[in-house]
Amino acid sequence: MGKSAYHDVVTDIEICEKNNGRAGGETALVVVSKTFPGEQIIPILNAGARIFGENRVQEAAAKWPQLRDQFDSIKLHLIGPLQSNKAAEAVKLFDVIQTIDREKIAAAISKEMKKQNKNLQLFVQVNIGCEEQKAGVLPQDAVEFVSLCREKYQLRVTGLMCIPPNNESPAPHFEHLRNLSKMCDCQYLSMGMSADYKTAIEFGASHVRVGSAIFGKREATKPSV
Numbered sequence: 001m002g003k004s005a006y007h008d009v010v011t012d013i014e015i016c017e018k019n020n021g022r023a024g025g026e027t028a029l030v031v032v033s034k035t036f037p038g039e040q041i042i043p044i045l046n047a048g049a050r051i052f053g054e055n056r057v058q059e060a061a062a063k064w065p066q067l068r069d070q071f072d073s074i075k076l077h078l079i080g081p082l083q084s085n086k087a088a089e090a091v092k093l094f095d096v097i098q099t100i101d102r103e104k105i106a107a108a109i110s111k112e113m114k115k116q117n118k119n120l121q122l123f124v125q126v127n128i129g130c131e132e133q134k135a136g137v138l139p140q141d142a143v144e145f146v147s148l149c150r151e152k153y154q155l156r157v158t159g160l161m162c163i164p165p166n167n168e169s170p171a172p173h174f175e176h177l178r179n180l181s182k183m184c185d186c187q188y189l190s191m192g193m194s195a196d197y198k199t200a201i202e203f204g205a206s207h208v209r210v211g212s213a214i215f216g217k218r219e220a221t222k223p224s225v
């Protein structure tokens, strides 16, 4: 785990891009560093990683300002659910928010970006398996919700994100998200985690989110939804 596991994932992504006729470097690796402390993240930064994902605003606020002081060009993605009372801090800390999924959040992020004079890239999270416990807009509402974000709130929605159901084959869900992204005129597709990032690349992922394959197992926390 750590640096050598990171290099293995990078190599796997390159091989996978090649095998699927995709351009090398087309898939961004978002290193999911949630629950891991700065000491464990620094070796991965030293290995060259610059795109990281965190699922909690408070945790990111505690870890990343110091790491940003030590390393240039870090891009931080929020991949966990966002409460509107954390919008100000989220806009301040993150470069990309992947979890826009309701009008209240769209409104709060829009207001904060104007206030802070920032224009983050935003992805809409889609509840691709229509699971009751999961965040995200339902697939059938995605086109309308993306339009609402763009037109009413001037949000720069450039991608869709999904977490497929745990106990199902992810491929049909990845394919579904890819089709939706075309209907929504979204360039980016954030899909695929440690267990299925190769399948996701096959189906056109632009961003894969990989945590445990790089850092090892996490201590049990609240399941991310």
Ligand SMILES: *Cc1c(COP(=O)(O)O)cnc(C)c1O
Binding pocket: 032, 034, 055, 079, 080, 163, 193, 194, 195, 209, 210, 211, 212, 213, 224
């Ligand atoms: C934790 C998390 C990941 C990373 O999961 P691994 O299986 O450890 O790679 C990816 N995406 C989201 C939204 C997560 O919460």
